[in-house]
Amino acid sequence: MPVYMDHAATTPLSEKALEAMLPYFREEFGNPSAIYSLGQTTKNVLEKCRARMAACLGALPTEIFFTSGGTESDNWILRGACRARRQKGRHVITTAFEHNAVLRTLEQLEQEGLEVTRLEPDRKGRITAQQLEAAIRPDTGLVSIMLANNVVGTVLDIPTLAKIARDYRIPFHTDAVQAVGHIPVDVRKLGVDFLSLSAHKFNGPRGVGAVYCRLPNRLPPLLTGGGQEKELRSGTENVPGIVGMTAALEEALEEMDQRTAHLLRLQDRMISGVLAMPGVHLTGDPENRLPGFCSFLVEGIFHSVYLVNEMNEHGFCVSSGSACSAASRESSHVLLALGYDKALAGAGLRITLGAENTEQDVDRALTALHEAVEKVRREKPPGAVLL
Ligand code: PLP
Numbered sequence: 001m002p003v004y005m006d007h008a009a010t011t012p013l014s015e016k017a018l019e020a021m022l023p024y025f026r027e028e029f030g031n032p033s034a035i036y037s038l039g040q041t042t043k044n045v046l047e048k049c050r051a052r053m054a055a056c057l058g059a060l061p062t063e064i065f066f067t068s069g070g071t072e073s074d075n076w077i078l079r080g081a082c083r084a085r086r087q088k089g090r091h092v093i094t095t096a097f098e099h100n101a102v103l104r105t106l107e108q109l110e111q112e113g114l115e116v117t118r119l120e121p122d123r124k125g126r127i128t129a130q131q132l133e134a135a136i137r138p139d140t141g142l143v144s145i146m147l148a149n150n151v152v153g154t155v156l157d158i159p160t161l162a163k164i165a166r167d168y169r170i171p172f173h174t175d176a177v178q179a180v181g182h183i184p185v186d187v188r189k190l191g192v193d194f195l196s197l198s199a200h201k202f203n204g205p206r207g208v209g210a211v212y213c214r215l216p217n218r219l220p221p222l223l224t225g226g227g228q229e230k231e232l233r234s235g236t237e238n239v240p241g242i243v244g245m246t247a248a249l250e251e252a253l254e255e256m257d258q259r260t261a262h263l264l265r266l267q268d269r270m271i272s273g274v275l276a277m278p279g280v281h282l283t284g285d286p287e288n289r290l291p292g293f294c295s296f297l298v299e300g301i302f303h304s305v306y307l308v309n310e311m312n313e314h315g316f317c318v319s320s321g322s323a324c325s326a327a328s329r330e331s332s333h334v335l336l337a338l339g340y341d342k343a344l345a346g347a348g349l350r351i352t353l354g355a356e357n358t359e360q361d362v363d364r365a366l367t368a369l370h371e372a373v374e375k376v377r378r379e380k381p382p383g384a385v386l387l
Contacts, residue, residue, distance in 0.1 A: 003361050003364070004354065005316055005352065005354075005361070007353065014251055028041055032046050033236070045239065063214060064211075065230075065233050069207055074101040076219070077196060077211060081141070081171055081194065089140055092143070093142075093145075095119045095337070096121065097121050115139075119145075120339075127145060146174060152293075153178075166191060172193050172194070176195050177201055181203070182202065199248060203248045205248075208241030255355070263291035263353055264291050264292075270351060270353065274294065274369065290352075294352070296348070298373060298376075299347065302383065303346045303380070304346065316364075316368055319352070330346065334348075
């Protein structure tokens with residue numbers, strides 16, 4: 001088994017979550033819309049999960065809707081909120097370093113006539129209140145800014161940014177996919193109107209997520225059909241997935257203090273070990289970052305996919321950036337947005353640690369990384385021919 005250090009891409013399923021899910025794959029398979037007992041049992045479970053998820057996020061059960069994951073949650077909120085405010089708000093403010101689930105969706109909406117302002121983060125991945133306020137227009141209908149970045153791990157100051165939007169009565173969405181389960185997330189303290197999350201980032205199953213929506217009657221559905229989720233998200237509910245997501249989030253919150261302390265220790269060890277190499281730089285904010293999130297730029301290599309392949313040969317799973325763009329040899333849009341030039345923006349390395357990683361894992365990864373960097377610098381220097 002390789003040593004897994006790519007927890008920002010996805011996480012292993014928690015044993016507790018798996019155990020909780022199994023009955024809903026086996027005997028409790030009823031459709032929650034059915035009126036006989038087998039269906040009503042799963043309907044009750046679904047509503048209990050909604051209340052438990054809401055409690056984890058400081059929300060009301062009526063504000064939680066289940067989806068198929070982060071991408072659907074982002075799509076629903078952006079498309080729905082923009083459609084709902086078509087008359088008033090033709091302008092959306094976001095950042096240049098959001099996940100593509102947000103950026104690509106807004107690009108498509110732009111083609112349909114929406115106007116989008118993309119705020120440029122600073123080198124550390126921060127967006128200021130002044131930047132946001134300066135971008136607000138009379139026709140701004142939505143602000144969408146992520147809570148934590150998936151390439152450099154910076155945690156943004158959403159309470160301050162959301163307050164600005166609220167002062168102007170503009171709805172605020174935060175993509176909290178990387179943050180939920182890793183740092184405390186309370187929708188009231190954040191002051192947001194919409195939030196997206198995804199179970200597989202906090203040791204829940206893949207393919208299930210949720211939307212927090214403060215004013216559900218203002219959000220038209222993305223998926224229409226059988227009218228599930230109060231007519232707002234049709235489709236037979238993924239009951240095992242929802243049960244697993246709920247169990248995983250509760251477990252993540254119960255263990256957050258312990259896990260954070262462990263991850264901060266490992267993170268320090270990893271970052272200082274990697275920065276001991278010449279020509280390697282930490283990316284993102286050294287202070288406000290997700291626990292266990294180590295992200296770097298490695299000078300003197302053609303592209304970090306070669307580094308990822310080398311590390312794979314050594315038995316370690318690490319990433320060149322986000323999972324969705326890991327196979328492409330392009331520069332990361334996130335690193336470009338942070339102001340790095342094109343050549344360096346292809347040399348990102350992301351090592352995201354998880355609760356199951358140990359100090360020995362970190363030490364072994366560091367030894368392997370030293371060898372891998374030397375080899376890639378020798379064999380694939382900048383300007384190398386792609387083979
Ligand atoms: N938003 C962010 C910040 C992410 O990191 C991801 C996944 O990497 C997504 C959205 C998409 O989530 P999902 O994989 O559940 O569709």
